[in-house]
Amino acid sequence: xxxxxxxxxxxxxxxxxxxxxxxxxxxxxxxxxxxxxxxxxxxxxxxxxxxxxxxxxxxxxxxxxxxxxxxxxxxxxxxxxxxxxxxxxxxxxxxxxxxxxxxxxxxxxxxxxxxxxxxxxxxxxxxxxxxxxxxxxxxxxxxxxxxxxxxxxxxxxxxxxxxxxxxxxxxxxxxxxxxxxxxxxxxxxxxxxxxxxxxxxxxxxxxxxxxxxxxxxxxxxxxxxxxxxxxxxxxxxxxx
Amino acid sequence: xxxxxxxxxxxxxxxxxxxxxxxxxxxxxxxxxxxxxxxxxxxxxxxxxxxxxxxxxxxxxxxxxxxxxxxxxxxxxxxxxxxxxxxxxxxxxxxxxxxxxxxxxxxxxxxxxxxxxxxxxxxxxxxxxxxxxxxxxxxxxxxxxxxxxxxxxxxxxxxxxxxxxxxxxxxxxxxxxxxxxxxxxxxxxxxxxxxxxxxxxxxxxxxxxxxxxxxxxxxxxxxxxxxxxxxxxxxxxxxxxxxxxxxxxxxxxxxxxxxxxxxxxxxxxxxxxxxxxxxxx
Numbered sequence: 001x002x003x004x005x006x007x008x009x010x011x012x013x014x015x016x017x018x019x020x021x022x023x024x025x026x027x028x029x030x031x032x033x034x035x036x037x038x039x040x041x042x043x044x045x046x047x048x049x050x051x052x053x054x055x056x057x058x059x060x061x062x063x064x065x066x067x068x069x070x071x072x073x074x075x076x077x078x079x080x081x082x083x084x085x086x087x088x089x090x091x092x093x094x095x096x097x098x099x100x101x102x103x104x105x106x107x108x109x110x111x112x113x114x115x116x117x118x119x120x121x122x123x124x125x126x127x128x129x130x131x132x133x134x135x136x137x138x139x140x141x142x143x144x145x146x147x148x149x150x151x152x153x154x155x156x157x158x159x160x161x162x163x164x165x166x167x168x169x170x171x172x173x174x175x176x177x178x179x180x181x182x183x184x185x186x187x188x189x190x191x192x193x194x195x196x197x198x199x200x201x202x203x204x205x206x207x208x209x210x211x212x213x214x215x216x217x218x219x220x221x222x223x224x225x226x227x228x229x230x231x232x233x234x235x236x237x238x239x240x
Numbered sequence: 241x242x243x244x245x246x247x248x249x250x251x252x253x254x255x256x257x258x259x260x261x262x263x264x265x266x267x268x269x270x271x272x273x274x275x276x277x278x279x280x281x282x283x284x285x286x287x288x289x290x291x292x293x294x295x296x297x298x299x300x301x302x303x304x305x306x307x308x309x310x311x312x313x314x315x316x317x318x319x320x321x322x323x324x325x326x327x328x329x330x331x332x333x334x335x336x337x338x339x340x341x342x343x344x345x346x347x348x349x350x351x352x353x354x355x356x357x358x359x360x361x362x363x364x365x366x367x368x369x370x371x372x373x374x375x376x377x378x379x380x381x382x383x384x385x386x387x388x389x390x391x392x393x394x395x396x397x398x399x400x401x402x403x404x405x406x407x408x409x410x411x412x413x414x415x416x417x418x419x420x421x422x423x424x425x426x427x428x429x430x431x432x433x434x435x436x437x438x439x440x441x442x443x444x445x446x447x448x449x450x451x452x453x454x455x456x457x458x459x460x461x462x463x464x465x466x467x468x469x470x471x472x473x474x475x476x477x478x479x480x481x482x483x484x485x486x487x488x489x490x491x492x493x494x495x496x497x498x499x500x501x502x503x504x505x506x507x508x509x510x511x512x513x514x515x516x517x518x519x520x521x
Contacts, residue, residue: 050417069419075411080279084410087466094407098418104400130465143414150418 002027003066003154003185004049009058011041011048017056018044024204024212026154028064031177031186033196035227036206042189045206046156049187066154069098072147074157077139082132088142089127092118095149110149117145121175137168141175148184155179157188161195173199193231243491250490258384259496260486265391266440267452267482267500271474272398273432274457275467276409285323285430286453288338289437290446292319295345297369297441298353309386313438320434324426371445371497390439394432401428406467444497452478455504462508462515481507 004026012018018041026032034042047053049060051068062068072095095117096110118124121141126134131142140160147155157176161169169192177199180186190196196203196215203218205211211223218224250256277286296315300308323338354362379387398405407415408425416422433453440449456474464470485500492499 052413052416071417073414073417075413075417078411078413081410083461084279085275085461085465085467085470086406086410087468090406090467091410094403094410094415095418097403097407097415097420100403104403106403128466133465146414150414156417 003030003062003064004187005061005063006049007058007061009048009060010056011044011053012056013044013053019206019210022058022206022210024202026185026187026202028153028185029180029183030202031180031200032188032202032204033200034187034189034204034206035193035196040206042206043158046158046187046189050156070151070153072151072153072155074140074143074147074155074160076158076162084132086131087127088118088123088129088131088134089114091131091142092145092149095146098150113149114145117148120148120179121145135168136164137172140164140172144175144179148179152184154185154187157186159189159191161190161192169195193228197228246491247487255379256490258379258381260483262379262384262387263482263486263496263500264479265387266436267478268475269391269394270436270440270449270452271456271478272394272471273405273429273436274453274455274474274478275460275470276405276429277433277453278457278461279409285320285338286433286437287450288323288342289316289320289434290441290449291342291349292316292345293437293441294369294446295349295352297446298349301365302352302356309438312441313435316438317431317434320430321427324430369441369445370447371495387439390435394435394439397428397432401425402471405429410467444500448497448501451501451504452482455481455501455508459508459511462511463518477507477511478504 002025004024006025007023009022010017010020011022022045024032034045036042044053048055050071050073051060092114093106093110096106096113100106100110115124118127121144123138123141123145126138126142131139134142144155144160160176161172164172173195176186176188180199186200188196188200197219200215203211203213203215203224205218205223205227207223207227209223211218211221213221219228251260293312293316296312297308300311303311305311319341323341350366353366404420404425407420408422408429412422436453437446437449440452444452456478457470459477460470460473464473481503482500485503486496488494488503489496489499
């Protein structure tokens with residue numbers, strides 16, 4: 001049984017349909033990239049998957065023991081966080097909040113989990129640092145550690161590399177690939193075509209029609225070829 | 241020595257002791273949620289709500305209610321909830337809605353007080369509601385107890401929900417996605433703010449409440465880097481400034497609310513200076 005099954009999903013906000021007839025399946029261990037132009041509805045789809053907004057019609061079926069609150073999330077940075085006084089430790093620990101219900105305080109097990117995940121993200125030495133003083137890549141790793149505290153089953157990442165320099169981007173992709181290899185299922189919204197083709201097992205393309213399949217199928221499909229071609233042209237145009 | 245003698249003379253009066261106790265409690269409570277309000281860009285909710293509370297007080301005094309809290313507390317709490325909800329799915333944007341509600345309440349309150357008031361000194365009444373000039377020294381024993389109980393409620397709720405408040409303040413979407421009941425906690429925050437404002441009106445009056453909420457948080461954020469240390473320093477800062485302000489106002493005969501806020505301002509300037517020096521070195 002799959003973690004996530006979406007069939008003929010129609011999504012949007014109250015009076016405005018953004019996407020219709022979206023179908024895809026996420027199995028445990030998959031690495032799904034969601035590709036598409038700006039404004040195609042990638043973020044709306046992601047918010048629907050995270051239960052932040054309700055689908056207009058259709059259903060998101062969860063399976064294989066995945067509960068709705070076991071979907072971890074790496075959001076894009078908000079402006080609130082830019083000058084938020086918080087230590088790395090406080091932020092990572094807050095990922096454990098999810099499964100605590102009304103229990104007010106963190107337990108030793110929560111702290112252990114936070115420590116383990118910080119270590120996994122190679123951020124242990126920054127435990128007591130101030131979040132807003134870290135570099136962009138370090139901040140993303142802290143947020144990844146927080147997401148891992150919430151769940152180790154399925155992570156949804158919203159353009160995790162936006163605004164990072166090429167080297168940091170590469171490191172972060174590697175880290176995410178390592179996570180995936182260790183069994184964490186990944187859904188990632190991405191602008192980075194090359195990296196998506198390199199790392200992901202499946203592609204969900206949203207644009208002139210919707211495509212869902214393995215990365216190889218995408219590269220061979222009409223839509224895939226056209227999209228890859230367009231991106232290529234853009235790159236050429238930029239070079240000139 | 242003269243000052244100490246003066247103080248011990250003043251403290252021999254029970255109403256002065258009440259005022260100081262209540263003042264400290266209010267300062268403590270109002271500083272707690274300051275960080276959350278400032279970071280969520282909610283600073284003005286405090287301001288708006290205090291004006292609503294002013295409107296409610298004027299209606300209560302027209303109705304000759306023996307205990308104004310009966311009306312003021314629920315009205316303020318409901319307004320807090322409405323303001324928060326309207327901030328989320330607004331036709332009128334959050335800050336504009338707050339501005340609208342607060343000036344309306346202010347105008348209506350003042351008008352009603354003028355038209356219907358039985359008191360001979362309307363402008364005196366209005367002034368003391370707005371700036372809290374004398375009310376802190378005229379507290380009854382019941383009011384002192386009410387303040388104390390409300391303060392303790394606020395404190396306990398804050399400690400119990402500290403981790404949740406942090407999660408919701410830092411990243412609402414993440415918390416929501418992971419199944420934290422964000423709307424519930426936002427509601428809780430709004431209700432606590434309303435409670436704090438109603439309590440704090442006694443000390444500094446409705447126009448100056450925002451200062452009690454914002455100054456401690458902003459000062460602490462200049463100096464400290466973790467949520468916990470910022471929260472603790474805010475509380476200490478607020479209590480120290482309130483205490484200093486009250487003592488100065490007793491000795492120098494200045495209005496209580498204005499003096500406390502002035503001390504807060506001084507404290508903020510000091511923190512900003514220290515913060516700047518510390519960053520440079």
